[in-house]
Amino acid sequence: MAPRPNRPIYLDNQATTACDPRVLAAMLPFFTERYGNPHSAEHAMGRDAEAEVEVARGRIAALIGAEAREIVLTSGATESNNIAIKGAARFAAGQDTKRRRIVTVASEHKCVLESVTDLAGEGFEPVILPVGADGLLDPAVLRAALAVPTLLVSVMAVNNETGVIQDLAGLAAIAREAGALFHTDAAQGFGKIPLDVADGIDLMSISGHKIYGPKGVGALYVRRRPRVRLLALFSGGNQERGLRSGTLATPLIVALGEAARLAGLEMDSDAARIAGLRDHLLATLRAALPGLVLNASPTARIPGNLNLTFPAARAEALMRAAPDLCVSTGSACSSAEVEPSYVLRALGLSDDAAARTLRIGIGRFTSPADIDAAAAMLIAAHAAPTSQSEA
Numbered sequence: 001m002a003p004r005p006n007r008p009i010y011l012d013n014q015a016t017t018a019c020d021p022r023v024l025a026a027m028l029p030f031f032t033e034r035y036g037n038p039h040s041a042e043h044a045m046g047r048d049a050e051a052e053v054e055v056a057r058g059r060i061a062a063l064i065g066a067e068a069r070e071i072v073l074t075s076g077a078t079e080s081n082n083i084a085i086k087g088a089a090r091f092a093a094g095q096d097t098k099r100r101r102i103v104t105v106a107s108e109h110k111c112v113l114e115s116v117t118d119l120a121g122e123g124f125e126p127v128i129l130p131v132g133a134d135g136l137l138d139p140a141v142l143r144a145a146l147a148v149p150t151l152l153v154s155v156m157a158v159n160n161e162t163g164v165i166q167d168l169a170g171l172a173a174i175a176r177e178a179g180a181l182f183h184t185d186a187a188q189g190f191g192k193i194p195l196d197v198a199d200g201i202d203l204m205s206i207s208g209h210k211i212y213g214p215k216g217v218g219a220l221y222v223r224r225r226p227r228v229r230l231l232a233l234f235s236g237g238n239q240e241r242g243l244r245s246g247t248l249a250t251p252l253i254v255a256l257g258e259a260a261r262l263a264g265l266e267m268d269s270d271a272a273r274i275a276g277l278r279d280h281l282l283a284t285l286r287a288a289l290p291g292l293v294l295n296a297s298p299t300a301r302i303p304g305n306l307n308l309t310f311p312a313a314r315a316e317a318l319m320r321a322a323p324d325l326c327v328s329t330g331s332a333c334s335s336a337e338v339e340p341s342y343v344l345r346a347l348g349l350s351d352d353a354a355a356r357t358l359r360i361g362i363g364r365f366t367s368p369a370d371i372d373a374a375a376a377m378l379i380a381a382h383a384a385p386t387s388q389s390e391a
Contacts, residue, residue, distance in 0.1 A: 062264065105128070135164035146178035154182075168195075
């Protein structure tokens with residue numbers, strides 16, 4: 001039996017990441033000494049907060065090749081996705097346009113899929129495209145869908161379950177050729193892989209807590225030239241170019257800016273180290289567990305992700321047998337019912353295979369010792385009688 005560690009081993013970095021101590025240090029003064037409202041520009045403390053918000057906005061923009069004034073600050077990627085998709089559709093609804101088709105992909109995050117399908121009730125046509133077994137959208141499939149005039153295409157940069165990286169530049173070029181806007185949910189890609197809005201991206205959603213920043217903050221890139229027009233989702237004081245009213249959360253925004261700055265400096269070194277840990281873990285598990293399957297593309301994926309189908313044991317049984325290991329299952333829970341992940345189904349996995357699948361997410365603070373311990377725990381858990389009996 002694998003020895004129990006002094007603390008849980010956290011390998012769920014696609015769900016969330018620890019706040020980097022440097023990010024925390026940058027953020028804390030704005031809860032205490034520097035607590036001014038960034039919209040109170042008539043006094044010194046308000047101007048101080050406003051100035052730091054703009055520094056952070058510039059740092060976020062720099063990481064994706066955007067202008068600072070193209071960054072709309074939000075509470076996170078879910079809000080950004082809703083503003084981008086619903087905002088573009090509702091603005092278009094007020095114009096005399098026949099473009100009512102909105103195209104996305106079956107493996108997108110729920111907030112994108114539901115934003116798109118919600119618009120069916122407002123006269124739009126949702127189109128959900130399939131992905132291949134590698135998790136990638138076939139450009140020919142997108143091109144065929146765009147034979148019908150289309151308002152918006154939304155394709156995520158990196159999948160939250162499989163870690164697969166889509167060819168944003170190639171897909172965006174197809175959308176642009178067809179006269180459609182191109183949006184990407186970059187919550188899992190921002191700060192982990194190079195992203196450039198010059199690749200034809202009109203709208204990009206960003207999250208703070210996936211890149212060692214705090215929860216509750218994100219951003220939306222909105223192209224200025226040619227201008228992308230959106231309708232705000234709610235009314236208020238017209239902050240953020242009128243697209244996102246409400247008092248800005250200065251501490252969280254400063255933290256996101258610092259997390260973006262650090263990602264720009266350390267992305268390459270982080271990626272190389274994390275990829276080495278991932279490859280070591282995969283090799284160790286494969287040697288001990290013949291029949292282990294790596295799902296989706298083995299190459300077009302972020303360094304820290306492994307989506308693995310185990311040869312015999314169910315994922316939930318593995319997690320129960322390894323209580324000190326923090327990973328996630330290939331299943332999505334809805335109320336009291338557990339059903340196979342729709343992302344894995346989109347890849348063509350059977351319900352049985354999906355039930356034997358774990359997502360493992362390696363991050364900046366994962367150590368080689370963590371990887372060795374995790375491998376030992378999973379191998380021991382797979383051999384446990386309870387795991388085998390529930391397979």
